[in-house]
């Protein structure tokens with residue numbers, strides 16, 4: 290179906306759903322029964338959650354858990370969604386949701402082609418930080434707000450190469466100086482300041498981004514932001530943050546690719562309504578959190594979330610195996626000409642190398658959380674990656690590698706090298722990343738899409754100073770700020786990266802993949 294075929298359909302919204310057989314009677318809603326959206330009555334009162342980063346992941350994960358939890362136990366847990374992207378880019382999600390009474394479709398895409406559709410219906414309203422900063426601060430400071438959650442990507446935490454708050458970032462500097470804040474940390478700090486002034490109750494800051502120890506990271510960065518405020522503001526705010534704010538760690542998992550026109554068409558076919566902002570997602574989902582909520586939380590456990598004291602083993606397993614393998618598939622997949630992760634993992638040579646890396650290079654470095662045996666997890670991941678319905682683009686997964694690689698590969702590398710093992714597929718992965726980022730025409734950008742990375746100009750400039758066929762890779766390994774110094778100083782690892790760089794350059798990815806397994 291093309292865009293024009295959707296034109297005659299009513300737009301998704303509460304009225305359209307009320308007028309249709311929204312509960313699924315008499316319609317083919319896909320492989321699972323179609324659940325009606327959260328009823329507006331269940332969301333009465335002011336929203337209890339303010340979410341920063343109204344992107345696809347939040348809409349396919351936390352929003353779905355929240356809607357499910359509210360079906361079991363009602364509560365004041367509606368969500369105010371905040372678009373936190375700065376600049377003048379269009380904001381299709383927030384605008385699309387606004388035109389649809391805050392509703393959107395989650396399309397659960399099964400491997401065999403079956404589609405299940407649901408409408409969480411938990412969002413009360415949407416705000417845009419860049420332009421409505423004061424309203425966002427008011428929402429964050431409201432006594433009714435009990436949880437502030439985040440999916441703002443690694444970039445949204447505004448840390449520098451050393452992992453500390455980037456005090457040179459112009460937006461951070463502006464937020465520290467006052468005025469309507471635009472960064473996640475500025476918004477949170479000003480919101481807390483308002484809570485302090487008004488005597489609002491404690492609050493929980495819940496990071497749902499793919500960062501190791503995401504709650505601790507957020508807390509550390511917030512403390513640094515507060516410490517950089519003028520003295521008159523600093524002490525009281527720090528005392529309030531210490532006494533009244535918790536930052537639980539969480540491991541979040543569900544593959545939710547970017548929305549394309551095909552998803553809009555699918556939503557139209559499944560619903561008979563026009564939805565401009567549906568979210569595609571895989572059937573699998575998992576959420577593991579510390580149960581450290583200062584002012585209550587939805588009954589997310591009733592929706593399947595796991596609460597535990599120690600999230601670290603789950604995070605390590607997920608970030609190193611899932612995300613680590615994802616990045617390998619992305620860079621090597623691009624060099625092999627694959628547009629999607631399922632095509633990359635289905636490439637026998639590449640899929641075999643990545644499975645080898647997961648089982649032999651990464652798995653030995655991760656502890657097994659209770660009930661999650663590593664070998665079974667790897668098998669499950671390979672199955673999830675192979676889901677052709679997702680069409681998860683290699684260029685999307687490969688974007689922002691300068692921020693993702695340290696999270697996904699560095700720990701595995703450090704621990705493997707310390708244990709006397711040289712992970713050759715990871716060395717090849719790094720060589721592939723360097724090639725994708727710094728070499729003109731390394732992959733078919735027109736067909737496969739652009740790999741965005743804010744660090745690209747810096748890394749290309751660094752690479753331009755190198756000499757010899759493997760000089761750029763050696764220089765980026767030593768000075769790129771991507772992998773730990775232990776890796777750069779490890780002669781055998783550095784030589785492997787250099788060797789794969791030369792093979793990629795002279796003979797291509799197939800030869801390099803074969804060499805990595807010898």
Ligand SMILES: NC(=O)c1ccc[n+]([C@@H]2O[C@H](COP(=O)([O-])OP(=O)(O)OC[C@H]3O[C@@H](n4cnc5c(N)ncnc54)[C@H](O)[C@@H]3O)[C@@H](O)[C@H]2O)c1
Nearest residue numbers: 342343344345346373374440441442444445498499544545
């Ligand atoms: N999509 C997934 O499969 C998935 C799964 C698990 C975890 N996550 C986590 O969620 C994050 C967001 O993924 P998504 O799929 O929603 O992406 P998305 O592109 O749909 O949304 C990104 C969101 O981040 C915000 N953002 C981007 N740059 C920012 C910046 N510099 N400052 C503040 N906010 C910024 C945007 O406003 C947007 O709301 C990921 O980076 C990852 O940490 C994603």
Ligand SMILES: O=P(O)(O)OC[C@@H](O)[C@@H](O)[C@H](O)[C@H](O)CO
Nearest residue numbers: 499541542543544545612615686
């Ligand atoms: O969302 P990103 O861009 O940080 O990373 C891309 C994927 O690796 C990631 O989103 C995974 O799909 C996700 O972490 C699965 O839970």
